[in-house]
Amino acid sequence: xxxxxxxxxxxxxxxxxxxxxxxxxxxxxxxxxxxxxxxxxxxxxxxxxxxxxxxxxxxxxxxxxxxxxxxxxxxxxxxxxxxxxxxxxxxxxxxxxxxxxxxxxxxxxxxxxxxxxxxxxxxxxxxxxxxxxxxxxxxxxxxxxxxxxxxxxxxxxxxxxxxxxxxxxxxxxxxxxxxxxxxxxxxxxxxxxxxxxxxxxxxxxxxxxxxxxxxxxxxxxxxxxxxxxxxxxxxxxxxxxxxxxxxxxxxxxxxxxxxxxxxxxxxxxxxxxxxxxxxxxxxxxxxxxxxxxx
Numbered sequence: 001x002x003x004x005x006x007x008x009x010x011x012x013x014x015x016x017x018x019x020x021x022x023x024x025x026x027x028x029x030x031x032x033x034x035x036x037x038x039x040x041x042x043x044x045x046x047x048x049x050x051x052x053x054x055x056x057x058x059x060x061x062x063x064x065x066x067x068x069x070x071x072x073x074x075x076x077x078x079x080x081x082x083x084x085x086x087x088x089x090x091x092x093x094x095x096x097x098x099x100x101x102x103x104x105x106x107x108x109x110x111x112x113x114x115x116x117x118x119x120x121x122x123x124x125x126x127x128x129x130x131x132x133x134x135x136x137x138x139x140x141x142x143x144x145x146x147x148x149x150x151x152x153x154x155x156x157x158x159x160x161x162x163x164x165x166x167x168x169x170x171x172x173x174x175x176x177x178x179x180x181x182x183x184x185x186x187x188x189x190x191x192x193x194x195x196x197x198x199x200x201x202x203x204x205x206x207x208x209x210x211x212x213x214x215x216x217x218x219x220x221x222x223x224x225x226x227x228x229x230x231x232x233x234x235x236x237x238x239x240x241x242x243x244x245x246x247x248x249x250x251x252x253x254x255x256x257x258x259x260x261x262x263x264x265x266x267x268x269x270x271x272x273x274x275x276x277x278x279x280x281x282x283x284x285x286x287x288x289x290x291x292x293x294x
Contacts, residue, residue, distance in 0.1 A: 001290045002068055002089075004049060005040040006262055006281055007082050010156045010235070020207035027210035030233040034160040036262040040082050044068070044288055047086050054259045057272070057293035060279075062253040065287035066091055071099035076107050077131035079153055103128050110176050111149060114184070122177040133179035134172045137192060137220075138164040139213045141202035147192035149179040160235045161281075163264030165202050165209035168217050168232050182224070191220050200246045200266050200278050206234065237263045244268050244278040249289065252277055256293050 013031040039052030044066070052058070069088035074080040090096040095105040103125065110122040132152040137145040140163055150158040152172055159167050170186075173179050187194045204212075210232055221228040238261045246266070257277070261268035266278040284290065 001052070001292065002042040002044060002087075002286065002288050003039060003281075003284045003290050004042055004072070004087055004286065005082055006267060007037045007040055008034055008157060008160060008262055009037050010034045010160055013236070018207045018210055020205065020211050024207070025211070027207065027214065027232055029166060029206065029210060030231065032156055032160075032233065032235045034157075034235050034262060036259055036267070039259070039290075040085075041290065042068075042087050042089065044089055047089055049083060049085055049087060051083060052290075052292075057256045057258055059256050059291050059293055060249045060253045060284070061289055061291050063250055065289050067093050067287050069094075069096040069099055070108075070286050071095055071102055071104055076104055076151070077129050107176070110180055119177060119181060119184075122175075122180045125176045129176075130174065132172055132174050133176055135170045135179050135182050135186075136167055137170060137213060137217055138162060138167040139204070139209045139216075140164050141199075141204045141209075142193070144190075145192045145213055145216050147183050147186045147194060149183045156233070156235070159233070160263065161265045163200055163202055163266075164235070165204050165206060166213050166232050166234050168213055168228075168230075170217065170220065170228055171226050182226075185224065186220055189220075189223065191216060191223065200244075200264055201241070235263070238268065240276075241268075241278075244276045246278045249279045249283050252279070 011033050013033055015028050015030050017026040018029055019026045040049050041052045042049045069090045069092040071088045073086040088099055106121055106125045110125050133149055134152045134155050135149045137147055139145050186192050217228050255271045257269040257271045260270050265281055267281050268278050270276050
């Protein structure tokens, strides 16, 4: 089976005041939860998808895996029902020849390519798609925050796909070009970074993270003339996250497991023997990496 997506459900929990100390300033943070709903799977010989329920056993297929074109028929400007999508089933390490000029392929190039070439693709995307984008910061425990951009309707879900402590939206815009230009400018200024280490766990208190992120957001706002709204939010990790060992999926190939959770871009699984592992979803996605267990 090709793993196309871990379909997730995010929900607002509460707005909570967090302090770094008894006499320190308090920060209001919007708290969210995330839970996996199902796995979106595809048989390699089909262009349709199937629902992989979480109450059944799967196993990681032994490699090497075949990688498939990432294009699907869903819109990129709004939410959709993943089960109604059609996915391309042509072998490709990104997008096949037929789909490399689609709006979905353009969007991925816009947000990943650096320099003028990437910005020109963002301009082309703006001519084809009308939607809203958000430029945001996350604190992941490093010396500087990470800056990113995504479509506004995916903002909370996108945060759930990144290990973080606290996050904040810097601004919204209806131009992919402006969003990417600003993201690049913030990164090149040395006030944030676009790439972070792929660690599941982060060691910093929520209060300290909120204070640090607010400091950096204010610095960036003043330097670039951005009107930062001050909103802070956090996708809370599962209470038992510390019991899941981060591991290369290939090292558990052949083991039967059941999906127990999702956080920070990692699928949290438990084997029949009770071992708990966290596997990077991106390593498994768009590849024939999973098998059903009858």
